[in-house]
Amino acid sequence: MLNALTVDVEEWFHVCGVPALDPACWENLPSRVDATTRLLLRLCEQTDSRATFFVVGWVAERWPQLVADIRAAGHQIGSHGHLHARAYDLGEAGFAEDLRASIAALEATGARPLCYRAPEWSINDRSLWALDAIARERLTVDASMAPVKIVGSVRYPRTPHVRTTAAGPVLEVPPLVADRFGQVLPIGWGWGLRSSAPAAVLRTIERANQAGAPAVLTVHPWEIDPDPPRVALPLRLRFAHYFRLSGFAGRLREILEGARFGPIDAAVASSHSLLPAS
């Protein structure tokens, strides 16, 4: 079965809710996104993997050739918002505006996004109206609802499912989780992915596939930066951004070599996991 590799194409300083990293400061910070995303493109090429690259609109405006090169390498382009803000911080009208700006920025590079991923998994019970805006913009896939506590909810389905909205259906494709010691571990992204042994991740992927569902992994270019810049972050964000970055590129290579990965829509199409509309 084909699994989904997803890449959130953002700068190392695109961290939500940190005043020192406000968009007004971004132009003054050293950009790393072009070089580090190209490292991921090379890794995909070497492991014969394809992916959905959710690109921040602000990045697409500054690095249009990068977006064109991602597409030329056979990957899919999605939106990761325009200014990398959380949906529930933007509010309903602000979210719709940010989404439209990101689509315009991607379209200016020649891409037409059909998929969306909210920064920090910020479509949850506080912001389900965001799915209406996604459907209104004729995007068909959302991958923003994490079945874990704090950022999402352990009650959310773990397999692709259709969500009905006021503007039509949206296919929701959640990221891979695992049950460990009575907790739900984000084994498909962030600190959960970076701190897991590749063999453990591959076993979890295989279990999902045996149950008929594709596994969805998420990585960021800054996670494989050989020389990552750091700033002082609050504890939770420090963990999410900096915990066990060391050696991650090598572990990711092992994972990509151990299973088949494609863009998110192709992975869903290859499975029989679709639940009825909720």
Ligand SMILES: [Zn+2]
């Ligand atoms: Zn992000």
